[in-house]
Amino acid sequence: MALKKLLKSILNVNCIKIINAEFDHVSSSLYIRVEITKGQRSRCPVCGRKCNGYDSTTEYRSWRALDFGACRVYILSHVNLVQCPVHGIHTEQIPWAHHHSGFTREFEQQVAYLALHLNRTEVSKLMRINWRTVGMILSRTKDRLEPDSxxxxxxLRRIGIDETSYRxxxxxxxxxIDHDTDQVIWVGKGTGKEVLSSFFALLTQEQRESIELTSADGARWIQSCIEEWLPNCERCIDGFHVVQWAIECMDELRKEVWREAKQKKRGQPKRGRGCPKKGEEAKAATKYGKSYKYALGKNPENLTEHQQSCLDEIKELYPKMFRGYQLKEGLRKVFQCRKD
Known part of the structure; x- marks a missing residue:
């Protein structure tokens, strides 16, 4: 296979003609000079229609492409100005990149995919670009995929509202979020009634009336917003926060049992010197720490071997605490059951 044909296949770009390729050993970069085919020249980047030329240039413009292993790849080409009767003067459309972008389509697609699974700093390290560039690529991707948010x-019928921290x-x-589609439909910076009210203000009267159920935590400002903006909506408490409240109550019970056991031990006579007799250590009622807290809070399927042994010890030594654990697990299973 010829070198130019191989490079064109790797770049996965149609409507181009490869002129040459040069490798820079200093920067470990590959520069591929291309030329747009005649049928795709002088097109408006907004509507794609053929336009009259406005100005030409002899300078090369570069676009960053996906790396070839450890080698950075750049596409170089001449780009002229065209005059569209509808959208005015713009640089002509190029088949390998979006308008106002210095990266190829596949490069931006890779960055957008990685951003769904990694934080922005890690994406910038992996793709070897500035972390601010990641944000600009995501903005262009969002505007392209969803021009009208x-x-x-x-x-909208069933929505969920919650706040989360960042940084x-x-x-x-x-x-x-929309529970029917399991997609995030709106994000606002900050928390409180004013922030949430700005979301409801974006909805039409018909859209607000169509919302039937809203799941959220016990925040009063959410309740007041629902009463003000959603006349036909019923407030629901989501299962995550219900179980979280049960865990907090169970943790208070754990502290209470620990204080009782500690107070009980203080009233007992001190053990003499020497090794404890057989079975004496097993009767001690204050030997537990953070492992008990983690064992009581985690789901049974996620317990480690040590935490499972702690749970067995709780069952034997602290029946009251273990009963609280059973009630918490019973409440959690309620939200896992089907309607039938």
């Missing part, structure tokens, strides 16, 4: 607000410190965002 209001389509996410159609057919360090008390920095929060408010998130709204």
């Amino acid at each position: 209001s389509i996410r607000f159609k057919n 360090k410190g008390h920095k929060y965002i408010t998130v709204v």
Whole structure:
């Protein structure tokens, strides 16, 4: 296979003609000079129609492509200005990159995919670009895939509202999801009634009236927003927060049992010197620490071997605490059951 044909297959770009390729040993970069085919020249980057030329240049413009192993790859080409009767003067459309982008389509697609699974700093390290560039690529990807974000607000029936923290410190965002599609439909910086009200203000009166159920935690500002904006909506408490509250109550019970056991041990006479007799150590009622807290809070299927042994010890030594654990697990299973 000829070298130019091989490079064209690797780049996976049609409507181009490869002129040459040069490798820079200093920067370990491969520069591929290409030329747009005649049928795809002088097209508007917005509507794609053929346009009259406005200005030409002899300078090469570069676009970053996906790396070839440890080698960075750049596509170089001349790009002229065209005058569209509808959209005005723009640089002509190129088949390997989006308008106003210095990266190929496949490069931006790779960055957007990685951003779904990694944080922005790790994506920038892996793709060897600035972390601010990752944000700009995501913005272009979002505008291209969803130019009108209001389509996410159609057919809303069951929504979920919650706030979550990001970075360090008390920095929060408010998130709204659609339970029917399992997709995030809106995110607002901050938390509180004013932030959530800005979401409801984006909806039409018909869309607000169509919402029947809203799941959220016990925050009063969420309840007040629902009463003000959603006349036909019923408030629901989501299972995650219900189980979380049960775990907090169970943890208070754990502390109470620990204090009782510690107080009981203080009233007992001190053991003499020497090794304890056989069976004496097993009767001690204050030998537990953080492992008990983790064993009581985790789901049974996620317990480690040590935490399972702690749970067996709780069952034997602290029946009251183990009963609280059983009640918590019973409540958790309620939300896992089907309607029948």
